[in-house]
Structures are given as C-alpha cells and as structure tokens.
Amino acid sequence: MPGADPGRALRRIRSFPGIGAALPVLRGTTTGLRARTGRTVQVTGPGVVLGIPTAYRSTFPGEIRPLLGTTTGTLLSQQTAANLHAGPGTVVRVGRPGLPPAEVSVDGIVDLPRADSLFQPVGAPSGGGPQAPPDNVLLVPLPTWHRLFDPVARIRPGATEVQIHADLRVPLPPDPGAAFADVLGRARQLEARLAGAATVGNDLAAQLDAARTDATYADLLFLLLAVPAAAVTAFLTLALGASASERRRREQALLRIRGASPAQLIAASAGEVAPIAIAGTGLGLVAARAIGDLAFGTPRFGATPGQATAWELLSSFVGLALAAAAVALPAWRDARRSTVRGTMAVVEPLRLPSRAPGYLGAVALLLGGLVFWASLRRGYQVVVAPEGVPTISVDLLSLFAPSLLWVGAVLLGAHLVDLALRRGRAVLARALRLATGPLSVVIAASMSRQHRALARAATIVSVAAAFAVSTSVFNATYMAQARVDAELTNGADVTISTPSNLGLPPTLAASVRRLPGVVAAVPMEHRMAYVGNDLQDLYGIDPRTIGAVAPMSDAFFTGGSAARVLSELLAQPDGVLVSEETVRDFQLRIGDRIRIRLQSARDHRYHAVPFRYVGTVREFPTAPRDSFLVADAAYVARRTGSGAAQALLIRTAAPPRSVASEVRPLLGPASGAKVTDVVSQLRTTLSGLTAIDLSGLSRVELSLAVALGTAATGLVLALGIAERRRTFAVLAALGARARALAALVWSEAALVIMAGLVLGTTTGGAVAFVVVRILTGVFDPPPQTLTWPTGYLVASLVATICTAAAVAAIGTRVVRRPATATLRGL
Template identity: 40%
Template sequence: MNLRYVLQSLRRRPAETIAAAVSVALTVAFLILLGSFTAQTGARLTLRAAARVPVDWQVQVTPGSDPAVTATALRDIPGLLRFRAVDYAKVPGLSSVSADGGTRTTGAAYVVSVPDDYRSFAPGEIRLLVGAADGVILQQQTASNLSAAPGTTVTVLGARRTAQVTGVADLPNADSFFQVVGAPPGSGASAPPDNVLLVSPARFTTLTAGATVVHQFHLRLERASLPTDPAKAADEVTRRANHLVAAVAGGALIGDNLGTSLSAAREDAIYARLLVLLLGVPGLLLAGVVTALVVSLRNDRQRRDLALLRLRGVSPRRAAILIGGTALLDGLIGAAVGVGVALLAPRFGPYGDPSTTWLIAGALTGVLLALATELTPLARTLRGSAPTVQAGVNPLPPTRTPLALRLGLDVVLLTGSAIVFWLTARGGYQVVVVPEGVPVASVNYAALLAPALAWPGMALLIWRVTVLALNRAARTPDADRSGSMPDLRHDVVRRRRIPIARGVTGLAIAVAVTVSAAVFTHTYDQQARLDTALTVGSDVAVTLPPDSTTGLDPAIAAVPGAAAVEQVSHRLVYVGPDLQDLYGIDAATIGRAAPLQDAFTPGSSIKTALGRLAATPDGALLSQETLHDYQLRTGDTVQLRLKDTGGAYRTVRFHVVGVITEFATAPRDSFVLANRSYIASATGLSAVQTLLVRTDRPASVAAAIHAPAAALVNDITAPRVAVPSASGLAAGSLSGLSRLTLAFGILLAAASAGLVLVVGATQRRRSTTALAILDASPRQRSGFLWTEARALTIAGAIGGLAAATVIAAELIKVLNGIFDPPPQHPAVPWLFVGAVLAAAIASAALATTLATRWAGRVDPSRLRDL
C-alpha cells in the first residue's frame, strides 16, 4: 500500500515531483562541486608550486666531506628521480679581447661545471639564447660585460686558462641556482653574480686550478606521491631532507627549493578555503533555502491529504510513513539527477572529477533535505496540536513581526559587522598572516566576522524595511470606476506583508550572493591582469639584461597595432652596499604604456608622484624599505653608484622625491625610479634596455617585433616568464569557484523570484476561487497576483543590490591580501548584474503569468477547497 500511494501521488501530480526533484538536484550538484573544488584546489596548488621549481634540492657537500658518501646516500631517498653533480668555483674574474683590440675585464666571477645533459635534466635553469648548448657558455650579462659572442676567447683570471665561447644563455632562476646553501633566510647574497661561465666537467678542473671548489648535487624528486595539501607536502619534503642530513652525519647541507615553494603555496591554500567559506557557503545555504521553498509547494496539498487520511482512521504513524514515502521519492530522484550533473560538470568547466565521498555526501544531503522540508510542516497536525483539520489545511497568513526583528537583531548584527570591519581596516586587512621564513600560517578569523555578521544582518534589515513599507495605513475606499479594485489589492498586500517580506528577503539574498561574488571575481580578474601587466611591463615588452650597452632601437617596436612605445633604461645601482635595480623613465609620458595605479605610491597619487619626478631632473622615487633602512626622507640627497661608459662604478647624486612600491618590470622588493635623461647625462650611457608597448593586439604585435637575439619579447597573453601574484589562485582555482557560484547564483535568483510567487498563488487559491464566485473577472483576480509580484520583485531587486554592495565591499577589503596590487575601487560587471536582475524579473513575470492562468480556472475541486 505504501508504494502504491507514492506511485499514485507521482502519477497524479508529476509537476510537483519534478519541481521538487530539480531543486534537490541543484543543491546536491552545488554541494558536490563545491566540496570537490575544496578538495582539489589544494592538489592543484601543490602541483603548480612544484612545477615552478626546476631543481628540487641543491645538496651541498660540506668542506672536508667525501662527495661519494653523499652520492651513495642520495640513492636511498624515497621518491628520488635522478640527480646530477654540479661544481662551483669563484675566480678573480674573466677577460676578453674585443674586435677593436681593447681588453675588457670583469670583477669576480663564477665558473660552474654542469653535465652535458643538464638542460634536459632541469629545463628551467638554462635558456640558450645564441650559439651551441655544449661547450663553454657565458651568462647573458657576462657576455654583455665582455662584449663577447660565440667564437670569442675568454681568459679565466687566476688559472690564466683560455676557453672559446660556444654560446650565450640566460639563467632565469639564478637566485636559487647561486643560493647560499644552509644560510638562514635573508642572510644570503642579495643578488646573483653578474659574471658566470658554464663549462663541462672535463674542462672545469683546468679552468679553476687553485680556486676553492664547492661540490653540489642537484636533485629531482617524484612529485605525484606528495600529499595534495601544500603544507603537508612541504612537511613531507622537509622530513626527507632531514633524513638525508642525518644519514650523511653532517656531511651535506640542503637547499630545499621544493619545500620553500610548497611552503609559499600554503598561503594560497588558506585563501582558497576562505574563498569557499565566503563565496561558496552562502550560495550553498541559499540553494538549500530555495530547495526547501520548492519542496514546500507540496505542503498545502499534503495537509489536505493528511486530513483525509485522518478522517479515514489512518494512524499518525501510518500517515507519516505514507507522506514520507513521497518525500523520499523526491529526494532520491533529485539526488540521482544532482549526482549526474556533478559527474558531467568537469566536461564543461574547470572542475575535477568529484570524489566518491563527496558524491555520497551530496546524495544523502539531498534526501535528508527533502524529508525534513516535507515532513516538518506536518508535524503539528500529526501531533494533533492543530485545533481542527480544516485550520491545519487552510492556515491564515501570519501578521506578527518575527521575534528576531522585535529584538532588533538586525541592528545588533550590522553594528557588530561595522565595528569588526573598522577594527580590521585599522589593522590593514591582514586576514592571513604568513611570517617570512616561518613554515606556518595563521588566519585572523575575527576579520571574517564582518561579512559573517553582515549576511544575516542585511537579510533581517531587508525583511524589516519591507514590512514597514507594506504596512502603510489603508487608503480610504473610493469609487472604483475601472474595476481594478486598487484599495482591496492594497489591503491584501498589507495583510500578507509577512509572507511577502519573507519572499523579498529570499530574492534579495539570492541577488546579493550572485552579484557580490561577481563583483569580487571581476575585481580579482582585473587586478590579476594588472599583475601580469606589471610583470611583463605592458601589453608587450622587449627587454635586455640590465646595464646592456648595446641597447634597443625604439623603431623595432613601431609595428602595426602598436599604440604607444615607451623607453626604459634598466641599470643596476648600489644603494650603500645593496645592489638594486634602477629604472630610468620619461616621467611625463610613461603612463602611455606602463600600467599605473595610485596604490604604487602610498600617501600620494601616482600622477602627483610622477609629476614631482618630472619636475626634479635629479629626482628619484625609492622603496619604503630603502627609505626606512637608510633613514631617508623626501627632499634628502642620496648618493648612488652606477656604471659609466668605461664599466666602472661612479657616484651620482639624486634627490628623494617620494616613495614607490611597485612598477612595471620592477622586482617586488627594493628598486629606484629616476629620470632617464638625467641617468644618461650623469653616466654617459643612453642605451635603452626595455621597450614598453601599449596595444589592443598583444600577441600579433609581439610576433611582429624583430628584436635582437639577446632580447626577450614578452606579451601579456602568453608571458614567457613566470608571473608571480599575491595568490596562486589566478590560474584556475578562483575561476572554477566563480563559475560555480555565478552559474548557480543566476538559477537560484530566478528560482527565488518565480517560486515565491508560485507558492503565494497556491496559498491563495481559496481567495481567488471566492472572488470568482463573487463574479470577479479573470483580469480582476490576476490583478491581486500582479500587485504582489511587483512589490516582491522591486523590493527584492533593490534590497539585493544594497546587500551586494555592502557584502562585496567587505569581501574585497577583508581579503585584501589576495589582490596584488590592491584595487583602487571594486570592478562592477554591469552586464552580468543586468543579466541577474533580468533573470529574476523574467522568472517572476513567467511565474505570475502561469499563476494567473491557473487562478482563472474554477472547477469542482476548487469549490471543495471552500
């Protein structure tokens, strides 16, 4: 009998079952995809952090130890792929004879022994520019200093041995390649050496005779077996390194490049979890609310069925089983559809295949949600607490203000959110704190209270304002010549203010969840593009190594599609004992090609700072760190040392005109910005090492530029250098979460608007039937539904946009650390916002149209409801 009742219910009312199953499916799919995103983001971040490391470990043999013992111990490391021996020797310098007969000599240099297959062993370490890969290779900067090319003979000072250059190469990861292994963080060399000679092991001994040799082994580890979480993977790599150090009894030190990169990715993993918490969870809760709303469409019908079952003598327990069977069917169908959607989603978006655990968890959640939603409203009647069966079937709409509003909970929550937001702002919005050199990260969860309190506070405030707006005093009845019954419609809306306010709140939160997520992700995308442009330099950039004397001809960038070309002199300068990058620019015009933001110049706008620089020929903008370390202030004189035409460093005087934190192609630590013309006149070198090109077609313009062999042509669409960012989420993690939230957000916003009105129409079927008996026309009856629809849609849209503004502002400020550089203002995707509102309005119009047609029918079944 139980199964027969459920099947008959499905046959007679298929629309209700389909609507309930679809809503459950949305929640199930959303939960599975959100959970899978959370689980897989860590794995993606781990793989991405590992992929940036060309050499996982640099194992350096300590003086007096036997390299053969260390090599034997390396073979027992778990997960070892392969290793190669690399030797370093520091020599007094290198010299060469130029074509004009002049001799060029460098300062101290490094001669490095690399195996013949090293480029295939570590593809990211050596990038050949010209010549052959085997033989003697000069670093690009060294070749520039010696004015050498393939075929040039170079003398190694000290051993006084000569070698013929076969190629010129760039060392993209020179910082790690020449790191001081075993030194505490921050205590190593401030910059990699300028002069490097790469040779084969066979020639290394003769070229470095008498020099101290440092023996290293470069290792590659198998990464697939590492834990998926970056922090756990870093701990695992560190434990392996400690085991090796113990195995060789202090005979070697380890430069753990892989562990360092994985430790840096732990901040990204924390931000990913916070994004799920602040962007995904509100959407998931909203999906549950919409599902409960849809499933509740059965409640009125089931109250009536329950009344009939009780009249026929069915026990409450038996009635609960019968009605629970229908709810179980809704949940099972919805769970099956939701699991299917989650399995298909990876084919259409940046999602991985969901795990079995999340599939089971999502399905169980959908079934339990359907059961709870359908059975909970019937509990009163099953317990017999309803005064009569008729009262249980046809309850009157509530008119009493909810307890939370009577207690002023909305004011309390919003006040608390504002206080927390102010305290967070005063502290600099550091929600994730990662101390430098410390392998742990802490989360300031108190900062998350601002948006956490704002969500329920805004929902209750929207409810309160809607009730107050709809509870206006009824107008004095007047002659209704048009027959539209405006006074009666106003009074009906006033009496139904609580159900309408509930619907307005649901629609507003749906709009707020979707729009706030869209604003956040759009702002992130904008700043990510700016971050890439800062690293590249502009839409297209042509670069030579710093201090290159050959320079670049601006004419090579005058290709079709180039809107503006700016010249930048990239020099190396000593600030005290620190070697920093110096960028010579044309301050008045640099903004034509370089990306600029006020965030680059704290305490001033970028326009004002560049204006001061342009007005001061010997002016310089310095980093905050440099100003602090050397106790400098605006207006002070600073002595810097630059290379002149003879290659020697000379002192040049500059005046500090301000502070700058970031600039195109500049490193993220210390650098100096000055006037290009002043640098050229002070040093006698006018060579330009960088060309910045503004264009709307970066890929085609980059392909059209014919740069010298030693130059690197880079564009914003496919940067050939690593693009760092404050968060590693730029590549795919955030896009996956945003697509998930925005796609479901539009569906939920439309569902919230339409389904609330459908529920309201079903709740008012008795009143529409009564109006029909009183000879009200279909147009007059539909007027009541359209009046309610207009009130709900307008109030929901306005409330949703207001809530989205507050939530988006708090999200961007609280998660300020994920942006690099911080945004000047939120970026609003107006087209998407319009699409969300259009979807809600269209859904409300469609639902009201269908409801009015349904309300226009009067048949015996409707009369029995009276």
C-alpha cells in the first residue's frame, strides 16, 4: 500500500505461521519495448517489467521455465521475444513513463507457465472474470529494476508496485470447502497482522474456490448417477427378500399352530435373515474396497479414513435394515392380519389386483414431465457463466424430474406387465404357439395365473436394465461431448499457434504434411478486428479444407447445416460469419454490409474492410465462447496485405501426443509458437467446472450395472423356479411330461427377459435424455443426439441372456426330478 514500509511487511509475512518462503517482487509498467534486428525495428505496446530476486526460480520452481540462454539476468518472455524477433544478446529499449527509455541486454528467453496467477491483479472485485496476462513481459534482477524504475516511482508512483510472493506450507483439510475456509481465514489473519500495509491476493483460495465448486457439481452428478444404483440395489434386495414369502408364510402358519407368538415369529424370521445379511454386508464392503482400489487407486474412493469408516457404517446399517425389512416386516404383518387357514391354502382365493400402483406411476410420470417441461421453458442450466466465470446453479426442483420418471416408469411398467398377463392370455398363447405347439394354451394359462410373480420378476429385470442403459448412455454422451469440447478448444488433433502477427513460417505446413501419422494440415489466420468499438477475434479459413482437420458440426451454426453455411461463405468471398452475441448486439440481418477494421501489414494501422453478413456461428475451433468472426482467408489476406497464418490445424492418424512431439523440433524454442494436442486438452477439459472426469465413476457404475443385471436376472428366475417347485411337482404327478414342464420354464424366462429389457431400455433411454437436457450447461456444445455405447449394451444384453438361459437350463433339470421325491422334500 502507498506509504507502507515493504521491508517491515516482508518481515511480518515471513514470521506468520505457515509461511514457508516469501520473496519481494517489484513490478513496473513500461510504455513499450523496442528492438533492432538486422535492418528492421520491432516495437511492442505497453508491458510489464518485473524485478525478481536471484532465488525466485528455485523458491517457486513452477513460475519460470528457461528456453534459451541463461536462467539469470535479463529475461524476455517467449511471446515478447517472438514479437521483437529477439534472442540472447539482443539490446532492448525499455520505454518508461515520463522518462527517456533505457536499454538492457537480453540474457535469456523464458516461458511463464503460470502467467495467469502471476499477473492476476491483487484486490480485484469479487465475481469478476480473470484478466489476461500482459502480452509483453521483461524480467530483470532487482538492481537493474531499481536503476530503471526508481526514478519513475518518484515522479509517477502509480507506475510501480511492490509485491511479496509467499508460499503457504501447512496441512489442509481434504474437503475443498473446509480447505477454502481455512486458507481464507489465514489470509484475513495476515491482513490484520499487516495492519493495512498490504492487500493480500489469495491465489490458493481462488483455486480452492474452484475446487469446492467442482465438488458441489460432483455431488450433483452423484445424485443423478450414483443414487439410482443404490436405489436399484435396495429394490433388488427387497424384491429378492420377498421372493420366498409364500414358503415363509406356510412355515409361520405351522409355528402358529404350535403356539408361536408374533414376537417369536419375528425373531425366527430375523434369525433366518441375520447370517445372510451379515455375510452379504461383509462381502459388499470387501468388494467396495477392491473396486475403489481398481477404479480410483484407493480403497477409500478419495475420502479420509474417518469419512470412509462413516460411509461403511452407514451402508452396513442400511443393508441390514433392508434385509430385516424384507423378511421381518412381512412376518409381523402376516401375524397381525392373516389367519392360519388362509395362509395354509394350497390355492389362494382370486383377488382383484389393485390399480393404485398403475395410477401412482401415471401420476409420477405426469409430474416428472411437467417438472421437466417447466425447467426447459424457463431455461434452467445447472452451470452458468456470468461474466465468463462458470458457477453452479442447482435447482432442486429440476432434480425431481428424473426421480419421478424412475418411480413412475417402475410402477407403471409393473402394472402394464401384470395387466397384459391377466387380460392377454389369448395373445400370449398365440405368441407361444410357434415354440411350444399345442402346449401354448396351457402354458399361457399358467403364466396368467402367476401374473404377480412374473410381473415382479420382469420389473426387477427392467430396473436393472434401465440403470445400465441410463448410466452408460449418459456417460458415453458426456465423454463424447468432452472430446468435442477438447477438439473445439484445441482446434484439431494437434494445433500449432503463435501470437505473432508475422505468423508461422510459410513452409511449415508442407513440412508437417510429410511427417508420419499426419493426415492433413490446414493453416488458419487469427487476427484481431474491431466491430464498432468492440475488439474481437477473426479467423480466416478456407471453407473447402477446414472440415478435413477440424470438426464441423451442424450445432456450430444456426440457420442451416455446417455444409450449407460454409458453402455460403465460399460463394461470397467477402462474406463473414458472425457470433450470436454480435448479431444480437448489432441487430444484424442476413445480407447486411459490415465494415470491420483490420490491421494492415503495410502501415500497421487499422483500416475499415467491407464484409457481408452471410451466417451465424455459435462455436468454432480455437474460438472464444462469446464474440468472434469467421471469414474467407484469401479475402482477408488480400485486404490486409498479409496471408500469414497464426495457426496450423493438424488431423492425425497416429496418437496426437506422438505427432505433437514430432512437430515441436520443426519450431525453434524462441519462435513463440505453441504446440498442443487434443489428448492433453481433454485432460484439461475434464478438470474444469463444466466437465468433471467421470472415467472412474463410469467404470464403477458400468461394472455394477452388468453385475446387477446378470444377478437380478439369474436370482429372480432361480428363486421363481425354486418357489414353484411344488407346482411343478404337482403337474408332474398329474401326468405332465418333462417336455411340457421345460417349455413352461423356458417360456416364463423368455417373457421375463423380453418384458424387462423392453421396459428397461425405454426407461433408461428416457432417463438419460432427461438428465442430459437438465445438465445442458455441462455440454459445450450441447449434444445433437444421445451417444449410445453399442458395444457395452450388446455385451450387457448377451450377459443377461446367457444368464437367463443358464438358469432356465438348470431349472429344466430341477423340474424333471421325480415328483414324489420333490413333494416329500417339501
């Protein structure tokens, strides 16, 4: 702060608890840099001159990366060196506010990997977007800086600034929110200790703030993706627990005849289920640790030991409670409401089924549709970016849409299967006739009689299938759009870019095309243009070849397909594609003439160039997300006097990272050019707020979905056959042949699988569609269609069918056993 003693502030900062290192950094503003190379003189605009101590690079090793020359002395940033055509030994004239320029000799060229945080202004207003680092940066030793800018500080104090860069070395809580609060509190304590002598710029808190927002978004994804898995597992537990209810009722009726009280019945049921529940819970915990270790590299899924223990205890309690509810509650209910005679009846009285589940399912679907429609109508987005800063905007009401869809689809699906079995006996008989022949009528009648059990089994299979479909489709769509986002940001598989107006070497494209693994290489101009007083990015392309290296999706344009819009640009040499924001701000209409100011290569001044508005562009490779222009490269080159390309987009057949490593030697270290690949960009994309890496969660969920699908199918069919052994034995005793019994088993298995898969696929696709639309802000650009992982779905289908076939084959062997032995055992 003005008037404060920097030395005293430095001593107080170094003595603050948790500060590992603190060094002074002096900052001065230059009016411009000038260098003579050969017969030409290069001049830059305003920039920043930093005075850094000798130990700065070793204390903060990630801030400065040497490229050419020495690592000490006067250092030029890579971009500034490219602008000045400077290298080690070049004399640079430094413009000073209010004073004559001074000269320094360059000792080295460096890269500043963390320039965004290094030059982020201290005391910026909260909520503002991040400011771009300066284009021109010169680093000098502290004595040189004092020689250059001490006179400036005396006449213009606002042109200089003293900063103290400190490193915090304390253990932080693993929770991003708690760590953010901890770091924020320490910064406030430091400000209080400095007593107004300095303003604290908290870069660590800014990073933790983004991390805690990412954590909130991850929690939201957990609610939408992981909670259904827990619900499916709970539903499967309850359904399987109820599968042997008839046997338990008869056993409890015998105990009641012998004088057992309701408490004893409940205790007996609990004693039956307790060993199974405890063993299942233990196996589940062991499996969870193994899955976490395989998917995330840690058995605790990234949680602390205390958090992991708490989750294990909670899941164990829920698992035991579900098992008890599946067995003990029906026992208590039967003891209170049913009679021994009714329970022991071999043939149950015909009861009209309740229509309440069907009505509830229809109401839930209607409410879910209304919530979804309301969310779309008001334009809700889970991720918003006011002023370019992505933030989370969670609307809990919108989250009810997929939940209600789940509940409604399950209830209504079960009711429809039950209704079809009760009233569609004739249709079912005709459908079975081809496979079972004259037995179709008898089998259809038997299946109709067992409508409740078969409907329950089909519902369990449908829920497991719906979970597999919804999870896999969402994850596939998410990863596909993350790839599109990475390609948009990077431009192509591999991109070479330079900020210099002189562009890349003209022969670079031909050299790159000769490299192994390169399919195509297309140059692209990147200029800065004025639309009115608004400075925007302008991209000069060849409409005929841009699609060979960069994705051209119809979603990138409005008013027509990508091919149609690019053909319009090709047919109109002076045409220009304008971003939606610019069209809205300037109220443009197709065919309007626009005068855009571009810098001429002849006099380096901006001159008005006429263009004609021919289309609207939403997204474009390497372009920002707000305002930009796309024009014909040949027309831009002709009107500006320069055809220099600032980017080279490369499509590869080999891995992009290997091609990028082959391209870098073609460029000098001081060229100012940057080589990026889509794989590295995808990793960066998946670490941001609007895209979290779902690969680990996907592996867990997709594996669990296959396991649930096969387990649900196998257990439901196996328990159904075991529960009806008495029925099969009675039929055999009455003269039914083994072929007829086998046909009945296979027919029931086929019905359960077909009904479950049809309902599950429909429900899963609908849930995935709703979730993708609710999370529209996650996808940039939004997907045109859902991405269906065909390979995974086919593998899941094959696993489910094979499991059902295996269970049915074993079931046919079971029902072929002698009826007398089976009845005696029952």
